[in-house]
Amino acid sequence: MKKIILDTNFLTIPYQFKVDIFEEIERLMEENYELVTLDKVVEELKKIKRGKDAVAAKIGLELIKKKDIKVINTDVNKVDNAIVKLADENTIVATNDKNLRKNLKNKNIKTFYLRSKKHIVMS
Numbered sequence: 001m002k003k004i005i006l007d008t009n010f011l012t013i014p015y016q017f018k019v020d021i022f023e024e025i026e027r028l029m030e031e032n033y034e035l036v037t038l039d040k041v042v043e044e045l046k047k048i049k050r051g052k053d054a055v056a057a058k059i060g061l062e063l064i065k066k067k068d069i070k071v072i073n074t075d076v077n078k079v080d081n082a083i084v085k086l087a088d089e090n091t092i093v094a095t096n097d098k099n100l101r102k103n104l105k106n107k108n109i110k111t112f113y114l115r116s117k118k119h120i121v122m123s
Helices: 013-017 021-028 039-047 051-066 079-086 098-106
Strands: 002-006 033-038 070-072 091-094 110-115 119-122
Touching: 013 051, 021 033, 021 110, 021 119, 033 039, 033 079, 039 051, 039 070, 039 079, 079 098, 091 098, 098 110
Parallel strands: 002 033, 002 091, 033 070, 091 110
Antiparallel strands: 110 119
């Protein structure tokens, strides 16, 4: 079973771009998977308190609860570093962060990201 790690910026897509990330993941996945996120992602979402990003973050936190997304505790301070450390051949990382995607590509880890502000693609 694949593990899909949801990054902070990915959880804000539903509000910011009106894209149903869960439908998109379901469309792209041909095998069983588990959605997870990190404790540091939850912390980042809780810290966003201003403007439209605050609403997006609040919705991201609600989605974690509503979709019963497992939260993995980590011992690494930076979210990106924790994701890279946890990712393996059975992991897909859902993120829009270009640097993180580049680092994951170097480890041969697949990623989901938003393309054209309309749909999710895998690379």
